[in-house]
Amino acid sequence: xxxxxxxxxxxxxxxxxxxxxxxxxxxxxxxFEIMNVILKAISLVLKVIFRIPLxxxxxxxxxxxxxxxxxxxxxxxxxxxxxxxxxxxxxxxGVDQGADLVINKNDQDIVVQAKRHSYKVTNKAVQEAVAAxxxxxxxxxxxxxxxxxxEAAKELAVANGIDLIDGYELNRLIQKxxxx
Numbered sequence: 051x052x053x054x055x056x057x058x059x060x061x062x063x064x065x066x067x068x069x070x071x072x073x074x075x076x077x078x079x080x081x082f083e084i085m086n087v088i089l090k091a092i093s094l095v096l097k098v099i100f101r102i103p104l105x106x107x108x109x110x111x112x113x114x115x116x117x118x119x120x121x122x123x124x125x126x127x128x129x130x131x132x133x134x135x136x137x138x139x140x141x142x143x144g145v146d147q148g149a150d151l152v153i154n155k156n157d158q159d160i161v162v163q164a165k166r167h168s169y170k171v172t173n174k175a176v177q178e179a180v181a182a183x184x185x186x187x188x189x190x191x192x193x194x195x196x197x198x199x200x201e202a203a204k205e206l207a208v209a210n211g212i213d214l215i216d217g218y219e220l221n222r223l224i225q226k227x228x229x230x
């Protein structure tokens with residue numbers, strides 16, 4: 051190709067891509083491509099880090115749970131536990147002594163420490179649940195989060211018989227009891 055034909059080719063390509071008629075098309079196409087990349091990245095983060103299946107109905111995905119206040123998260127858990135057949139005996143008001151909820155099923159009182167976090171829940175939550183068993187005279191305790199637990203929290207829970215419900219398990223329970 052000669053220099054002159056090269057310039058014509060470049061001119062044709064430039065006119066094709068930057069034609070006033072095609073500019074809205076290119077903007078729309080690239081906008082969708084960028085949004086698609088962003089959505090795939092978010093999906094990957096949720097699947098890998100939080101192990102959250104994204105095939106659940108939109109109304110009960112865990113992502114909106116991050117937007118709830120701590121009290122709204124506790125109220126959400128009340129609804130879930132009631133659907134699971136528990137009776138909610140106590141909801142904390144102010145200082146909770148390690149129990150956001152006390153639930154009962156089969157004459158067994160259970161302390162529930164609710165942790166709505168966007169980061170890993172530490173062993174401090176497990177320590178609070180252990181202390182609450184004696185304070186509220188309960189049989190057992192659980193810590194429920196929309197997130198995940200640190201290894202130290204898991205170890206302490208096993209050593210003290212505390213049940214842990216992470217975001218993955220919470221999502222499963224939501225699908226089973228609230229998505230009917």
